[in-house]
Amino acid sequence: MRSLTNLLGDINETFWFPPKASSFAEETDSFFMAIMWISVVFFVLIVAAMVYFVMKFRRRPGYRGDSSALHSNTLEITWTVIPTIIVIWIFARGVYGYMDMMTPPAGDTIDINVTAQKWDWQFQYPNGAISDELFIPNERNIRLRMRSIDVLHAFYVPSFRAKSDVVPGRVTTMWFRPIMEGDFDLFCAEYCGDKHSEMIKKQGVHVLDMESYETKLAELAKPPSHPVYHGYWLYKNRGCKACHSLDGKKIVGPSFQGSWGETVQLSTGESIAFDDQYVQESIYKPQAKFRSGYEKASQMPSFEGQLSLEEVMSLTAFMKEMKNEAFIKLVSDEDGLTPEEAKSYGISDEAVAAKDEGSESGGKGDPANEMPAEPNK
Amino acid sequence: MSEIADLSALPQEEREARENFLFNTKGFLSWALTLDHKRIGLMYLVGVMSAFFIAGMLALLIRLELMTPTNTYLSNAQYNQVFTLHGAIMVFLFIIPSVPAALGNFLVPVMLGAKDVAFPRLNLSSFYLWVSGAVFFLAAMLYTGLDTGWTFYTPYSTTTQGPVVAATMGVFILGFSSIFTGLNFIVTINTMRPPGMEWFKMPLFLWATYATSIIQVLATPVLGITVLLLAAERILHIGIFDPAYNGDPVTYQHFFWFYSHPAVYIMILPGMGIISELMSVHSHKSIFGYRFVAYSSVAIALFGFLVWGHHMFTSGMANVTTIIFSALTFTVSIPSAIKVFNWLATMYKGTVQLNTPMCYALNFIFLFTIGGLTGLWLGALSTDRPLHDTYFVVAHFHYVMVGGTLVGFLGGVFHWWPKMTGKMFSETWGKISCLLVFLGFNLTFLPQFVLGSRGMPRRYAQYVAEFQELHQMSSYGAFLLGFGLFVALGVFIHSLMAGKKAPPNPWGGATLEWQCTSPPPYYNFLEPPTVNDPYNYKPLAYRDGDRGWEYVHPEAPEVPQSEPEPAQS
Numbered sequence: 001m002r003s004l005t006n007l008l009g010d011i012n013e014t015f016w017f018p019p020k021a022s023s024f025a026e027e028t029d030s031f032f033m034a035i036m037w038i039s040v041v042f043f044v045l046i047v048a049a050m051v052y053f054v055m056k057f058r059r060r061p062g063y064r065g066d067s068s069a070l071h072s073n074t075l076e077i078t079w080t081v082i083p084t085i086i087v088i089w090i091f092a093r094g095v096y097g098y099m100d101m102m103t104p105p106a107g108d109t110i111d112i113n114v115t116a117q118k119w120d121w122q123f124q125y126p127n128g129a130i131s132d133e134l135f136i137p138n139e140r141n142i143r144l145r146m147r148s149i150d151v152l153h154a155f156y157v158p159s160f161r162a163k164s165d166v167v168p169g170r171v172t173t174m175w176f177r178p179i180m181e182g183d184f185d186l187f188c189a190e191y192c193g194d195k196h197s198e199m200i201k202k203q204g205v206h207v208l209d210m211e212s213y214e215t216k217l218a219e220l221a222k223p224p225s226h227p228v229y230h231g232y233w234l235y236k237n238r239g240c241k242a243c244h245s246l247d248g249k250k251i252v253g254p255s256f257q258g259s260w261g262e263t264v265q266l267s268t269g270e271s272i273a274f275d276d277q278y279v280q281e282s283i284y285k286p287q288a289k290f291r292s293g294y295e296k297a298s299q300m301p302s303f304e305g306q307l308s309l310e311e312v313m314s315l316t317a318f319m320k321e322m323k324n325e326a327f328i329k330l331v332s333d334e335d336g337l338t339p340e341e342a343k344s345y346g347i348s349d350e351a352v353a354a355k356d357e358g359s360e361s362g363g364k365g366d367p368a369n370e371m372p373a374e375p376n377k
Numbered sequence: 378m379s380e381i382a383d384l385s386a387l388p389q390e391e392r393e394a395r396e397n398f399l400f401n402t403k404g405f406l407s408w409a410l411t412l413d414h415k416r417i418g419l420m421y422l423v424g425v426m427s428a429f430f431i432a433g434m435l436a437l438l439i440r441l442e443l444m445t446p447t448n449t450y451l452s453n454a455q456y457n458q459v460f461t462l463h464g465a466i467m468v469f470l471f472i473i474p475s476v477p478a479a480l481g482n483f484l485v486p487v488m489l490g491a492k493d494v495a496f497p498r499l500n501l502s503s504f505y506l507w508v509s510g511a512v513f514f515l516a517a518m519l520y521t522g523l524d525t526g527w528t529f530y531t532p533y534s535t536t537t538q539g540p541v542v543a544a545t546m547g548v549f550i551l552g553f554s555s556i557f558t559g560l561n562f563i564v565t566i567n568t569m570r571p572p573g574m575e576w577f578k579m580p581l582f583l584w585a586t587y588a589t590s591i592i593q594v595l596a597t598p599v600l601g602i603t604v605l606l607l608a609a610e611r612i613l614h615i616g617i618f619d620p621a622y623n624g625d626p627v628t629y630q631h632f633f634w635f636y637s638h639p640a641v642y643i644m645i646l647p648g649m650g651i652i653s654e655l656m657s658v659h660s661h662k663s664i665f666g667y668r669f670v671a672y673s674s675v676a677i678a679l680f681g682f683l684v685w686g687h688h689m690f691t692s693g694m695a696n697v698t699t700i701i702f703s704a705l706t707f708t709v710s711i712p713s714a715i716k717v718f719n720w721l722a723t724m725y726k727g728t729v730q731l732n733t734p735m736c737y738a739l740n741f742i743f744l745f746t747i748g749g750l751t752g753l754w755l756g757a758l759s760t761d762r763p764l765h766d767t768y769f770v771v772a773h774f775h776y777v778m779v780g781g782t783l784v785g786f787l788g789g790v791f792h793w794w795p796k797m798t799g800k801m802f803s804e805t806w807g808k809i810s811c812l813l814v815f816l817g818f819n820l821t822f823l824p825q826f827v828l829g830s831r832g833m834p835r836r837y838a839q840y841v842a843e844f845q846e847l848h849q850m851s852s853y854g855a856f857l858l859g860f861g862l863f864v865a866l867g868v869f870i871h872s873l874m875a876g877k878k879a880p881p882n883p884w885g886g887a888t889l890e891w892q893c894t895s896p897p898p899y900y901n902f903l904e905p906p907t908v909n910d911p912y913n914y915k916p917l918a919y920r921d922g923d924r925g926w927e928y929v930h931p932e933a934p935e936v937p938q939s940e941p942e943p944a945q946s
Binding site: 015016017024027028031035039042043046047049054057063064065068069071072075079080084087088091093094095096097098100102150151152154156158159161162163164165167168169170172185187188189190191192193194195198200202 | 457530532536537660662663693719725730742756760767840841
């Protein structure tokens with residue numbers, strides 16, 4: 001499936017552009033090429049005139065130039081008016097394409113809420129399901145309503161030729177209509193700090209046929225029931241993994257591994273037990289207490305109103321399990337916690353096993369694979 | 378200021394050596410406390426070149442890191458600090474003061490046949506403001522590593538760790554330096570033009586400088602206000618730009634670009650002024666369409682105030698606002714195009730001599746044309762949408778700022794180098810440096826247009842592997858460009874050490890600076906010279922390498938003659 005879409009992508013790519021995967025692409029690309037040809041004509045004329053004049057009028061024995069002032073109002077007006085007419089046309093066509101991009105067709109759109117935060121994306125679908133990658137049906141109008149909970153971000157899918165800033169304190173909307181099934185890249189295009197260049201979803205925008213889309217949404221709406229697995233699932237899907245590792249390394253915040261039950265040092269010099277109370281407070285009021293050495297964690301947004309008490313308890317259960325060597329080994333390897341591993345560890349249930357057949361075999365959501373692939377050349 | 382000593386008894390050569398502004402007084406303090414605009418100009422030149430060296434090295438570090446898609450030498454955080462430093466130093470310490478403060482300080486009074494600028498002390502204080510601003514700025518940024526990007530966008534800048542307040546205070550101080558220089562030039566050009574130099578007999582470099590100065594005086598205060606508000610928000614938590622205190626980040630962008638877009642014209646207009654001089658002098662041909670070139674400078678300065686919104690096409694402005702800004706943006710493209718056409722037409726029927734400064738001028742036209750034309754994609758709303766904040770934008774503004782301003786600046790330095798130092802430089806190596814800069818520059822930034830249109834966002838420490846080849850091309854180009862600039866530096870150093878003595882007028886220029894010795898005496902002109910057309914080359918004839926061009930025509934304007942009359946001042 002994946003290699004097939006890649007292959008398809010390769011065929012659709014050109015020297016200048018990624019695949020034309022949305023309804024904007026045709027107009028934008030042909031307009032791009034139109035400006036290109038206009039520019040090439042002007043550029044060639046300018047450089048040709050430059051080279052010709054340098055050769056023709058160069059200082060050399062037997063040639064005498066005339067240094068007196070030349071002037072021609074006709075010429076000046078010509079080369080003022082012609083570019084003016086051309087830029088008016090470019091302006092007008094730009095507005096034409098822009099209005100299409102800014103005006104979602106009335107009715108029949110699928111509204112998806114997007115939350116951007118350092119350094120992850122969350123997508124909430126009409127049925128309430130939440131995911132960290134975007135799943136959309138092909139040939140349908142998609143409208144994104146985007147919020148940021150910290151700094152400026154920008155939602156940019158090159159293959160859709162669509163981009164819009166996500167501004168904290170505002171709700172920005174954008175729409176597009178995918179016209180090709182496949183997996184496309186999502187980039188954050190507005191500088192947002194340390195992991196700006198990792199706030200990407202490599203092949204993380206999935207355009208599916210309507211049936212697969214609906215199946216996917218139904219799966220996403222049903223979280224795992226076992227608290228530990230549910231915690232792991234939340235960790236992957238709700239943005240924790242952007243700043244907290246499972247392998248003990250410091251990313252921005254402390255790792256989830258091995259902290260449970262320890263006494264940790266706060267930046268104020270006090271000590272505090274790493275327990276349910278502390279975890280809950282850190283999720284709802286992250287600014288209250290920082291662990292020493294993690295003052296940069298002041299960037300963590302509050303999850304109050306975003307994670308329910310039940311979800312916080314699942315996360316706590318997951319953190320508790322992260323003391324267990326065997327469990328750590330399962331979750332921190334290349335492919336994360338696969339359904340089989342969960343089953344063998346005894347934290348799975350029927351619903352999860354069925355659901356994960358679909359999602360995990362797609363190879364998505366694995367923290368280790370979120371990063372740009374190793375250079376293969 | 379010391380009296381002009383009566384040295385008329387001495388032979389001419391020795392008198393010139395004694396009066397030459399570089400050596401008429403000696404010692405550190407004679408430079409540190411000088412009021413001579415030429416010395417201040419040279420000190421600025423050394424200052425901005427040092428800033429350029431630092432920021433250029435940072436650019437190479439960026440390109441080295443981007444050879445591979447993953448972190449190699451720099452962590453994400455270090456990469457962010459490096460590109461912030463690169464941008465901030467280049468913009469605030471190099472490009473903005475480069476031409477006006479370094480070349481402008483040296484040239485404006487001499488081109489006007491005046492002894493100095495209108496306010497010499499203000500001039501010296503502007504230099505020290507620049508130095509203290511620079512020290513403050515660098516210290517603040519290096520202290521804990523500023524990582525906001527040179528634009529200080531909120532709310533990132535109001536929440537990040539690091540010395541944002543100190544750094545913005547550095548910007549504030551540098552802004553005053555810029556305002557002082559602009560104010561000085563406006564007054565100087567208004568009041569100190571010599572008899573006969575009407576507005577439309579001014580050299581075009583002065584028109585460009587005048588237009589630039591107007592922007593500096595009108596726009597820079599807004600930058601000052603912006604950084605003060607930013608500091609107030611960070612320290613006092615007054616809600617202006619940060620939604621956490623009921624502010625709005627887009628408001629910051631309006632404030633910031635209201636200065637920083639006109640600032641783009643502070644950067645490019647003086648470069649255009651240089652090119653107007655270079656094209657005319659080295660084509661030995663009066664400038665084509667003088668009035669159009671002069672008016673286009675003013676037009677660019679005025680339109681430049683109305684287009685800041687094009688930095689915010691994806692920021693979520695209202696559609697109508699966005700469309701209006703797009704329309705206004707295209708108005709700026711017309712005067713720029715007019716300039717290019719007039720420069721080209723200037724060569725027509727002239728006598729083109731490919732001296733090093735001319736090579737740089739042609740290089741400028743080539744690169745600036747690409748920079749200008751690629752602006753069309755970004756001004757047009759539908760194509761800007763995918764290209765905004767990608768490498769397409771990076772390549773576009775580097776073509777304008779580096780291909781335009783830097784190349785123009787280098788052309789200007791080569792052109793006036795004999796006048797400033799009294800030494801000629803190696804033509805061959807000068808031209809080689811120009812060729813290397815040309816090749817290196819295009820190899821660096823042409824691939825970035827493709828990167829951008831294929832979707833590579835800006836300010837990425839790591840990137841997806843498919844972009845690697847284009848990034849590597851760009852990096853190799855950057856190393857070549859760096860090498861070319863080092864060759865240019867070598868040419869200058871060699872000229873200082875072993876350059877031949879420069880004649881007063883090595884290129885055959887008709888503006889006033891070519892009428893005094895190279896380097897000029899500390900008083901420039903004993904009395905205001907009479908002036909005619911700054912682009913009338915008819916009375917000039919080439920003698921030979923040692924004598925350069927001299928006036929032979931009976932109509933030649935009076936040269937300040939070799940008999941300085943004592944007790945004139």
